[in-house]
Amino acid sequence: MAVTRRAVLSIIPAASLVAVAGPLRERAAAAPAGGSATAAAAGDQATVLANTVALFAGTAASNARSEVADKLAAIDSTARTRLAALDSAGAGELFHGVPLGTNDSNLTKSFQYLNQIALATRVPGSTSDLHDNLDVQHTVIDKMVWLYDSYYGDQSKGYYGNWFNWEIGISTQVSNTLALLADTIADYHPDLPQTFVAAMDGYLRNGKDGDVDLDSRFHTGANLANITTNRILQGAVLGDDARISKAAADQLTVYATVDPYQLQHGVTDGYYADGSFIQHASVAYNGSYGKVLLTAALQTITMLAGTGYLGGDDLTGVVRGWVQHGFAPVIFEGWMMEAVKGRAISRTTTGYTDGVAVIEGVVNLATNSTGTDAATLAGYAKYLNQVAKATVDPAKFVSPVTVASYADILSDDSVEPADLNPAAVSIGFNAMDRTVHRRPGFCFTLARSSSRISKYEYMSGENLTPWFEGDGAHYLYLSGQDQSTAFGVDYLTTVSPYRLAGVTAPVEERKTIPQLYGTDWYDNPDAGFTSSSESQNTYVYFPLGTDPHSGGATLDPYGSAALVLSDDAAYAAQQAGKLPGDFVAYRNARAVKSWFLLDDEIVVLAAGVGDPAGRAVSTTVDTRIAAESDAVTLTGRTRDGGDFAGTGTADLSWLRYANASNDTAVGYVFLYRQKPTVTLDTVSKSRRVVRESNPDTIATKQVFGLSVEQPAGARPARMAYAIVPNATEKQLAGYRRGPLAVLANSTKLQAIRHGGLDLVCANTFTAGTHHVERLVVDGPACVLARTGKHGEVQLAISDPTTERDTVSVIVRGRPLRLTDADDGVTAHRVPGGTRIVATTRHTYGKTLTVTLS
Numbered sequence: 071m072a073v074t075r076r077a078v079l080s081i082i083p084a085a086s087l088v089a090v091a092g093p094l095r096e097r098a099a100a101a102p103a104g105g106s107a108t109a110a111a112a113g114d115q116a117t118v119l120a121n122t123v124a125l126f127a128g129t130a131a132s133n134a135r136s137e138v139a140d141k142l143a144a145i146d147s148t149a150r151t152r153l154a155a156l157d158s159a160g161a162g163e164l165f166h167g168v169p170l171g172t173n174d175s176n177l178t179k180s181f182q183y184l185n186q187i188a189l190a191t192r193v194p195g196s197t198s199d200l201h202d203n204l205d206v207q208h209t210v211i212d213k214m215v216w217l218y219d220s221y222y223g224d225q226s227k228g229y230y231g232n233w234f235n236w237e238i239g240i241s242t243q244v245s246n247t248l249a250l251l252a253d254t255i256a257d258y259h260p261d262l263p264q265t266f267v268a269a270m271d272g273y274l275r276n277g278k279d280g281d282v283d284l285d286s287r288f289h290t291g292a293n294l295a296n297i298t299t300n301r302i303l304q305g306a307v308l309g310d311d312a313r314i315s316k317a318a319a320d321q322l323t324v325y326a327t328v329d330p331y332q333l334q335h336g337v338t339d340g341y342y343a344d345g346s347f348i349q350h351a352s353v354a355y356n357g358s359y360g361k362v363l364l365t366a367a368l369q370t371i372t373m374l375a376g377t378g379y380l381g382g383d384d385l386t387g388v389v390r391g392w393v394q395h396g397f398a399p400v401i402f403e404g405w406m407m408e409a410v411k412g413r414a415i416s417r418t419t420t421g422y423t424d425g426v427a428v429i430e431g432v433v434n435l436a437t438n439s440t441g442t443d444a445a446t447l448a449g450y451a452k453y454l455n456q457v458a459k460a461t462v463d464p465a466k467f468v469s470p471v472t473v474a475s476y477a478d479i480l481s482d483d484s485v486e487p488a489d490l491n492p493a494a495v496s497i498g499f500n501a502m503d504r505t506v507h508r509r510p511g512f513c514f515t516l517a518r519s520s521s522r523i524s525k526y527e528y529m530s531g532e533n534l535t536p537w538f539e540g541d542g543a544h545y546l547y548l549s550g551q552d553q554s555t556a557f558g559v560d561y562l563t564t565v566s567p568y569r570l571a572g573v574t575a576p577v578e579e580r581k582t583i584p585q586l587y588g589t590d591w592y593d594n595p596d597a598g599f600t601s602s603s604e605s606q607n608t609y610v611y612f613p614l615g616t617d618p619h620s621g622g623a624t625l626d627p628y629g630s631a632a633l634v635l636s637d638d639a640a641y642a643a644q645q646a647g648k649l650p651g652d653f654v655a656y657r658n659a660r661a662v663k664s665w666f667l668l669d670d671e672i673v674v675l676a677a678g679v680g681d682p683a684g685r686a687v688s689t690t691v692d693t694r695i696a697a698e699s700d701a702v703t704l705t706g707r708t709r710d711g712g713d714f715a716g717t718g719t720a721d722l723s724w725l726r727y728a729n730a731s732n733d734t735a736v737g738y739v740f741l742y743r744q745k746p747t748v749t750l751d752t753v754s755k756s757r758r759v760v761r762e763s764n765p766d767t768i769a770t771k772q773v774f775g776l777s778v779e780q781p782a783g784a785r786p787a788r789m790a791y792a793i794v795p796n797a798t799e800k801q802l803a804g805y806r807r808g809p810l811a812v813l814a815n816s817t818k819l820q821a822i823r824h825g826g827l828d829l830v831c832a833n834t835f836t837a838g839t840h841h842v843e844r845l846v847v848d849g850p851a852c853v854l855a856r857t858g859k860h861g862e863v864q865l866a867i868s869d870p871t872t873e874r875d876t877v878s879v880i881v882r883g884r885p886l887r888l889t890d891a892d893d894g895v896t897a898h899r900v901p902g903g904t905r906i907v908a909t910t911r912h913t914y915g916k917t918l919t920v921t922l923s
Contacts, residue, residue: 082387128470404458496629500915621870737797
């Protein structure tokens, strides 16, 4: 299969930002005491404030554009809604329906509503009666004072609930409002900024001396970017050059590429070399916190433009790398993939909505780039607009300026729409245990876990039934389909959490955290469990797996993945007697699994599938949802040649799921005799079953399930099957005589051969020597080997444990010479063949390749 090359952006190494941060820290240290500023610094601060108003409220030029009218109308309408709620508020409220006193989220919301009113008064060129309306601005300021006096200013009463609201949420709204109304505040209530900034410093309880603490586990990643952005604005309204300079320097640490072998301040949050993004120490998060960080970075670039705080293209060039390697691969036809959204997977906002934030970021980057970079980014923004099955609404962009820039891109005939992804590519995000496999017509995304990456994220009543989301759950996105009808919150709502696509789970009923403990967390302060304690994080919110084996390899457009299914950290700690007696932990089933990712199919092997506790076990081959009225048909062929239709348990050779209503189909080829069970049920559930704050809306879906059931007490089983996206019946029938062959399937070695591709894929799981065709693999590894037309051999090798110094593979047969290799790969002759040694020490699961001839 030909590999379509993607456009490559010019990317600046994140290490270059260190050179920028140094002078900023020197500037902070040299700033005059007492917050006084030189003329140059005062000019920079005025520029920051002007840039901030332009960012949120637009400019006269942008706002005169007809394409921006809807965005401006939304700003005005929101402000009027808030003003009406302000007028109708009852006792203990600033805004109607937002009671204060014990709810920190409502306090944040109250400050947010004031900020939204303030914004509407600062829109350049607006003809609204809110524009430059001093009465309204004075009302906002007066109500800020009321909130401060009544609910915020007393530090002894504050800081209840979620730390985020006190250190980030409230401060973001307050800082933005202070910046938007800076001139009016200076005339009407000049001491207000100092009063609020002192309080915001006081609420940085996880910081140090009222400032950021880079060693705090709370001040990392997107959280640190938000805190420092707030401090930049605070410095601008106070005229405090040192505050801005230090905040900008602190923020730049967020953008450094994380080296897991040389952690800075012990922080694992951030972007990794392979495009992975992690937040909360161990959660795969490109699609939520990563998206927040993208927005924060671009807002910082905008706010500091034209000042001496951030010069050159360094940060812009780093962010271009994120878009290329961290965002484009996990967006399929405008849809942000579920596997990288953490607990946000349970929210009602769709993957298309998540994609809008990235589109705005791409547009912003395009306007801050030049030449080929600008053209490539503009082309990607235009491509996403064309392929998304939901209309991209620029009124949801943060900035009116970006709305105008987006309109320019869409109307420019010289901009060629183009994906940043190759049409055919397999990507291993091994730093966050995710795999993405793209082909024309589909994308297959796999969520794994390990002793490095969390099995799931639950928190704050979100993602209530997450137990198996990192246990090999997959998401098969079909081209041309409205993904909101196939995935999103309704998939999570209507599909049993024990039967997510790809998952092996014990047959049992588990309880959610609120069901177990009556609160959104396990509350036991004497044992070290409070709402945001490290114990809560480790054992409740995002527990790690307990086996290090999770990884994969890629060779050109092909890939593999491997996983040893394990218990989570909570169950292991409970068995070790480390947790209180009333703490509930659940034991997992067992399996060793491989996924081999090819052109037309994904081949899945599983061995040792069962349960040490003797429970029944279900392995879900796939689960798909459809609308209640969709025309879904299930057809197949049994191993003895008979026809199969509908549901039931049968010795199937293959099965085809087809939805004629949206013209989609998926085929399943069973490479072993394993008698799968086929189901098709209509399921209706409230969206609140997966998130407490979701609206009580009933989702009704047809739920197709294909699984292999093992009764209680059954011996460990083996399974082998292929998932064939967009398959026809004729195509599925053709698998009987090829092209796939299972070469091995045990808990030690799993391997296949694809004859048409001359490709051998092998995953090894144990120490010792493993033999498969011409290959001899030493120890646990992922290996892909392809033979060319002239006898040349390509090898891809990785260490899925991340714990090995080297991995060696012998290719038996005539002696071969090394013609091309990645750094750290050597080859030499041995009796009977050629030994390749790949130095995997400190590669963190990276694939190393070599070509021999």
